[in-house]
Structure formats: structure tokens, C-alpha cells
Amino acid sequence: MAPKAKRQLVRRRLQSRDQRAISAIGKEFANLGPAVRLGALLAEHDAATRSGRIELSPAARRLRAQFQRDGKALAQRVSEELKIVNDRWKPVFDKALPPPRDLLHVFGPDVEGTKGKWFYRLAWGHVEDFAGAGIGASADVRTGKYWASHYTTGPQRRAYAGVGVWLTPVVDSCFVSIRPYVNWSGFDLLAHRVFDPQLNEQRWATALGDLGIIVQSWDLSGKGYYVDARHWINVWERTEVNPSGSRDYDGIASSGTGLQVQILGSSQRQYAIWVCCRATVLADPGFAVATRASSSVSCQLPFLVVEEIPI
Numbered sequence: 001m002a003p004k005a006k007r008q009l010v011r012r013r014l015q016s017r018d019q020r021a022i023s024a025i026g027k028e029f030a031n032l033g034p035a036v037r038l039g040a041l042l043a044e045h046d047a048a049t050r051s052g053r054i055e056l057s058p059a060a061r062r063l064r065a066q067f068q069r070d071g072k073a074l075a076q077r078v079s080e081e082l083k084i085v086n087d088r089w090k091p092v093f094d095k096a097l098p099p100p101r102d103l104l105h106v107f108g109p110d111v112e113g114t115k116g117k118w119f120y121r122l123a124w125g126h127v128e129d130f131a132g133a134g135i136g137a138s139a140d141v142r143t144g145k146y147w148a149s150h151y152t153t154g155p156q157r158r159a160y161a162g163v164g165v166w167l168t169p170v171v172d173s174c175f176v177s178i179r180p181y182v183n184w185s186g187f188d189l190l191a192h193r194v195f196d197p198q199l200n201e202q203r204w205a206t207a208l209g210d211l212g213i214i215v216q217s218w219d220l221s222g223k224g225y226y227v228d229a230r231h232w233i234n235v236w237e238r239t240e241v242n243p244s245g246s247r248d249y250d251g252i253a254s255s256g257t258g259l260q261v262q263i264l265g266s267s268q269r270q271y272a273i274w275v276c277c278r279a280t281v282l283a284d285p286g287f288a289v290a291t292r293a294s295s296s297v298s299c300q301l302p303f304l305v306v307e308e309i310p311i
Contacts, residue, residue, distance in 0.1 A: 014115070017166070017222065017270075018121060018122055020218070020222065021122055021164065021166075021216065021272035022122060022123075022124050024216055024225060024272070025124050025126075025162075025164075025214060025216065025272070025274060026124065026126055028214070028227065028230075029126050029128075029158075029160055030126070056195055056196055056287075056288065057196060060195035060196040060288065061195070063193060063194075063195045064193075064195050064290060066193075067193040067195075067290050067292075074134070074151075074189070074191075074292070074294070075132065075133035075134030075135070075151050075294070076133040076134065077134075078133070078134035078149065078151060078189065078294050078296060079133050079134050079136075079149075081187065081296070085147075085185055085186070085187070085296070085298045086145060086147055086298050088185070088298075102170065103170070103171065103307060103308040103309075103310075104305070104307050104308075105118065105167065105305070105306045105307070105308075106118065106303055106304070106305055107119060107120060107165045107303065107304040107305075107306065108120070108144065108302065108303045108304070109141065109142055109143050109144035109301075109302075110141050110142050111142055111143075113142060119141070119165075120141040120144060120163045120164065120165055120301070120304075121141060121164065121165055121166060122141070122163060122164030122165065122166075122272060122274065123138075123139035123140060123141050123146070123162075123163055123164075124139060124160075124161065124162050124163075124164065124274065124276075125137030125138050125139055125146070125148065125159075125160065125161040125162075126159070126160045126161075127148075127150065127159045127160075128150070128157045128158050128159065129157050133151075134149060134150075134151040134294055134296075135149060135150050135151050135157075135159065136148075136149055136159065137149070137159045137160055137161040138161055139161045139162055139163045140163075141163055143300070144163060144300050144301040144302060145298070145299065145300050145301075146161040146162055146163055146276070146277060146299050146301070147161055147277065147296070147297060147298040147299065148160055148161040148277050148278060148279040148296070148297050149279055149294070149295065149296035149297070150279045150280070150281045150294070150295060150296075151281060151292070151293070151294040151295075152281045152282065152283050152292070152293055153283050153285065153290060153291070153292045153293075154283055154285045155282070156280065156281070156282040157280070157281055157282075158278055158279065158280045158281075159278070159279045160276055160277070160278050161276065161277055161299075162212075162214070162274045162275055162276030162277065163274070163275060163301060164272050164273055164274040164275070165272075165273050165304060165306070166270060166271070166272060166273075167270070167271045167273060167306055168220075168267065168269070168270045168271070169265045169266065169267045169269075169271075169308050170267060170308065171265070171267060171308045171310050172266065172267045172268075173264075173265075173266055173267075173310075173311045174264075174265045174266075174308045174309055174310050174311055175262050175263070175264060175265065175308075175309040175311065176215075176262065176263050176264075176265035176271070176306060176307070176308060176309075177260070177261075177262045177305075177306070177307040177309060178213055178215065178229075178260060178261050178262070178263075178273055178304075178305075178306050179254065179255040179259075179260045179304075179305040179306075179307070180213065180253070180254070180259055180260075180275045180301055180304045180305075181252070181253075181254045181301070181302055181303055181304070181305075182211055182252065182253040182254070182259060182275065182299050182300070182301055183252055183299065183300045183301075183302065184209075184211060184235060184250065184251060184252070184253055184277070184297065184298065184299045184300075185248070185249065185250035185251075185297075185298050186209045186235070186236065186248075186249045186250070186279075186295070186296055186297040186298060187246060187247065187248045187249065187295075187296055188207035188209075188236070188238055188246060188247055188249075188293070188294060188295045188296070189207070189245075189246040189292075189293070189294040190205045190206075190207060190238065190240055190243035190244065190245065190246075190291070190292070190293050190294075191205075191243060191244055191245075191291065191292050192205070192242045192243055192244065192289055192290065192291045192292075193289070193290050194242070194288065194289050195288050195289065195290070196288040197288075199287070199288040201286050201287060201288040201289045202241050202242050202289065203241070203242065203283075203284040203285070203286040203289045203290070203291050204239060204240060204241045204242070204243065204284050204291065205239070205240065205243050205281075205282065205283040205284060205291040205292065205293040206237070206238065206239040206280070206281065206282040206283075206293060207236075207237075207238050207279075207280070207281055207293050207294065207295035208234065208236065208237045208238075208278075208279070208280040208281075208295060209234070209235045209236045209237075209249065209277070209278070209279060209280075209295060209297040210232045210233065210234050210235065210277065210278040210279075210280070210297075211232070211233055211235055211253050211259055211275075211276070211277055211278075211297075211299070212230070212231055212232040212233070212275075212276045212277070212278060213229060213230075213231045213259065213260070213261045213273070213274065213275055213276070214227070214229065214230050214231075214273075214274040214276060215227070215228040215229040215230075215261065215263055215271055215272070215273050215274070216228065216271070216272045216274075217269045217270065217271045217272070218269065218270055219268060219269055219270075220268060220269070220270060224269075228263045228264075228271065229261045229263050231261045232278065233253065233257065233258045233259055235249065235251060235253065235297075236249045242289065242291075243291065243293075265308065273304070273306060275301050275304060277297040277298075277299050278297070279295040279296055279297045280295060281293040281294060281295045
């Protein structure tokens with residue numbers, strides 16, 4: 001086979017492997033959980049219980065309609081603020097990375113787009129329900145940046161994003177220690193609106209930000225799929241009754257803060273290692289009171305250390 005044709009064949013195989021990993025992690029989070037499905041059922045029962053007994057006054061109905069209109073403007077502003085947060089991270093460069101050793105692997109952003117062995121190769125984002133103003137997810141292997149944002153006036157919703165790398169251990173049997181270093185920041189917004197204060201109703205809303213590591217593996221033929229690790233740490237959580245206001249958060253996550261995982265590894269398997277973020281929102285829908293929740297997480301992964309420890 002000619003050298004050029006051989007290179008093209010290798011490139012197609014690598015691209016197929018990348019798509020397999022991205023598709024697999026998408027399927028992991030494609031289905032809404034039982035809490036979301038049961039929450040919708042409880043909301044229907046709650047509405048049926050009130051039906052025919054109490055009606056909002058015309059003024060209260062106007063307030064509810066205004067609350068729903070305000071949500072569109074708010075979601076657009078969340079998108080604008082998220083862009084400002086994402087732009088805060090400074091560029092990173094390939095030459096700043098330590099050289100990889102035989103069993104100590106250091107991955108970094110693929111600034112030049114080389115798709116080299118020691119650079120981030122996988123990018124993934126997933127939004128429960130639908131994307132829109134204030135709702136989205138994205139990742140970039142060239143910068144090591146990834147972000148997720150979601151907004152709701154009702155059921156729990158989540159958004160995920162992450163970058164990933166491939167590893168096939170050189171040691172036949174080993175522990176694989178995965179230690180990311182993540183710069184992160186985020187913000188949330190919780191609000192409520194009372195339509196009829198005489199009913200004395202209270203409702204709550206929640207916003208969360210999480211960082212995580214997900215490891216998937218296949219045998220060398222691309223079969224025998226398995227999830228080796230799914231580890232999350234919470235970087236903020238806010239729940240309030242009849243809430244109001246927005247908060248900013250930031251920090252650094254590493255092995256020192258619990259963002260690490262260790263798995264059993266084998267040279268007979270290939271591993272897709274993802275470093276991710278997750279934004280979660282939940283707003284308790286009411287009758288005389290409504291709530292809204294927005295959560296956004298923005299991250300930069302300057303480097304990822306993966307070490308093989310022989311058994």
C-alpha cells in the first residue's frame with residue numbers, strides 16, 4: 001500500500017474511533033432519569049388537586065404571563081454573561097507542557113491541531129431537553145475549554161460538556177491514575193414571582209455545578225464496551241425557598257480537591273478518558289408562585305496527568 005493511502009486509512013480509523021467514544025458518552029446521558037419523569041407526574045397530580053377549587057385573579061394571571069415573558073430576556077442575558085466568563089481564560093501553548101515519560105503521560109490542548117498522541121482529541125456536549133438562549137454546552141480540544149449551561153422554570157434539567165483523550169496502557173496489568181487540573185468558574189440565578197400573596201404559597205429552586213471524570217473502554221478490536229469510572233465532585237450547590245438573586249463561583253479543582261480517579265488498566269484495552277462539567281437546575285412549579293433557575297459552569301483544562309502504576 002502506498003504511504004499516502006496508508007496514512008489516509010489510519011486517519012479514517014482514528015476518526016471512527018473518536019466518533020465511537022463521542023457516541024458512547026452521549027448515550028450514557030441521553031435518557032432523562034426517573035426523578036424527572038416522576039416529577040412531571042407529581043406536577044400533574046398537584047394541578048389536578050387544585051383544579052376547580054381556586055382560580056387566580058386577573059391581576060395574578062397578568063403577573064404570571066409577565067414572569068414567562070421575562071424568562072426569554074433573562075435567558076439571553078445568561079448567554080451573554082457566559083461568553084464573558086469563557087473569554088477570561090488565557091491561551092495555553094503546546095511548548096508549556098512537560099515531556100511525557102514512559103508511564104507518566106501528560107496531555108494538553110491541541111493548539112496547532114496536530115491530533116498528536118499527547119493532546120486532547122475528543123470533545124463532547126449534551127443538553128437535556130433542548131438548547132437555546134442560556135442553554136447549551138460546548139468543548140474545544142484546541143484550547144482545553146469547555147462549558148455547560150441550563151435554565152428551567154420547571155423540571156430538573158442538566159447540561160454536560162467535556163474534553164477527552166485516548167490511552168492504551170503499555171503495561172499489561174496496572175492501575176491507571178487520572179489527575180486533571182481544572183480552572184473553573186460559574187454563576188447561577190434563582191428567582192421567584194408571587195402572583196397572589198393571599199394564598200401564602202412557597203416554592204423553591206436549585207442550581208448546581210459539578211466537575212467530573214468519566215472513563216470508558218473497549219477491547220483492541222473496538223468491542224466489549226465498559227464504563228470503568230464515573231466520578232463527580234460538587235463545586236457549588238444552592239437551594240432556596242422563594243429564592244432571589246445571583247451568585248458567582250470560581251476555583252481550581254485537582255487531585256487535592258478530590259478530582260481524581262484510579263482504575264484497573266490493561267494493555268489489551270483502549271480507554272477514552274473524559275474530564276467534564278455539569279450544570280443542573282430545578283425549579284418547583286407552583287400555582288400562586290413560580291420559580292426559575294439558571295446554572296452555568298465554564299472550565300479550562302491546562303493539562304491532564306495519567307499515570308500507569310504496574311501491579
